[in-house]
Amino acid sequence: QAIYELYQGEQDMIEDLTIVQKTYHDSMQKLQLMSHGELKQIFGPLESLLPVHKELLERLQNERQPDGTTQKVGLHLLDWIPLLQCYIPFCSNQVFGRALFEEKRKDSAVEDFLQRCLDSPFSRKLDLWSLLDGARSKFMKYPLLLKSIQKYTDIKDVDYKYLQQAIKLIESIVSTADKSTGEAKCRLYKARISYIYDEQRHPFIEDSTSLVCNGVLRNNKGSKLHIFLFDKILLVTRLTNQNGQQCYQVYRQPIPVNELQVEDLKEVEVKMGSFRRSFSQNVTTRNVFKVSFKDPLSGQSHTLIANDEHDKRQWLQCIEKVLTEYNDSNLSTLVNTSQSIIEEES
Known part of the structure; x- marks a missing residue:
């Protein structure tokens, strides 16, 4: 058969x-x-x-x-x-x-x-x-x-x-x-990423060679954001149209992989809606995770809501994969450098 x-x-x-x-x-x-x-x-x-x-x-x-x-x-x-x-x-x-x-x-x-x-x-x-x-x-x-x-x-x-x-x-x-x-x-x-500020043009964007995962997620205000996870950096963007072509405008600061941390928020209470509705009741939301800088002073964190459990799990797995590969690569570089120093000294 x-x-x-x-x-x-x-x-x-x-x-x-x-x-x-x-x-x-x-x-x-x-x-x-x-x-x-x-x-x-x-x-x-x-x-x-x-x-x-x-x-x-x-x-x-x-x-x-x-x-x-x-x-x-x-x-x-x-x-x-x-x-x-x-x-x-x-x-x-x-x-x-x-x-x-x-x-x-x-x-x-x-x-x-x-x-x-x-x-x-x-x-x-x-x-x-x-x-x-x-x-x-x-x-x-x-x-x-x-x-x-x-x-x-x-x-x-x-x-x-x-x-x-x-x-x-x-x-x-x-x-x-x-x-x-x-x-x-x-x-x-x-080629389709646009920037509001020059400070958003992080060199890791150009240095990235692989797109690991991308897609639309919502933030806790209900706004749709297009997220790009490259091999060296994570971008949070908003879909825009420039001269008839679809572009992705960087929102807030890009988060380099070496500064990135992710947290699975399980089932949490999230205050949904804009500032005007900030006095509305909290809503218990599922499929939520947070990406942020290891140093909170480096930039804003993002609470992101996936479409379903499968979508959330895929994002978490992709982020963990990128973090693991970065750490392994960093460790390998450190070992090679140490070996070179030992060989030179001997």
Whole structure:
């Protein structure tokens, strides 16, 4: 059943990518709705994906027995998985591709074309970006799919060993793609950050290379804030519009990771509302946490309210991860420095 799911998934992927290539990309190019550069930015290295999935489908078809079952796939997967490295640039490209796609949709001719495609039976009511992002999403799920196949493979079977190696390989490729995508998001959002005061332009913002987590949270006044957790600094921002482009205006002082502390407030009483309603009763609120400077005199703390328990847990885990990585990096630097001093003295 797990192998059949892999087989069916490859068929679906080929069908979806063919629609994206021929119906969307090639038609938009022929109709001159976008330039070659714009199409390249939105679709990325799309042409390199189809041959990869066709190859795996052919391998799986050749391994099928007369009764429709497939016994061995481990060696095929181990040999095929390195080809999935083409998804690394595809995934990172989607960050800037999505931004350009949303911008181009403002063109009435482009939007009309996309709507006509969406209304056609072949689209299955999935828009262009759902199809493109679907390819990325399916790629990210390969580790789980391979683990499912391994689960139903006898541990003494040689295929089990091949699957184990294949899982490690695909996890490494997915991790690299995830890291590359985080770096691309980091570049995109840094370019859209605006400042009220020059003092807010902390050097750690420019030095950050990865966006760990971002999203909308509310403060205790009920205001929506867009929070960015980079690998070196946390920014609290407000969504603004400058010259027709969405920007993120820094609110208060950025908090560098080396000065950041987080507190899970569990279930707390928070006085909700603006100053005008400051005499209203306290409200017991869940999914609350606080980020602040280790030294309270360095800047303002922020009491933040997540949408639900899962959202809050994700934020806390991401912040703890960044703090741990910073501390480990700091310790490693300290050890290396100490070793250098000892070697020089000896």
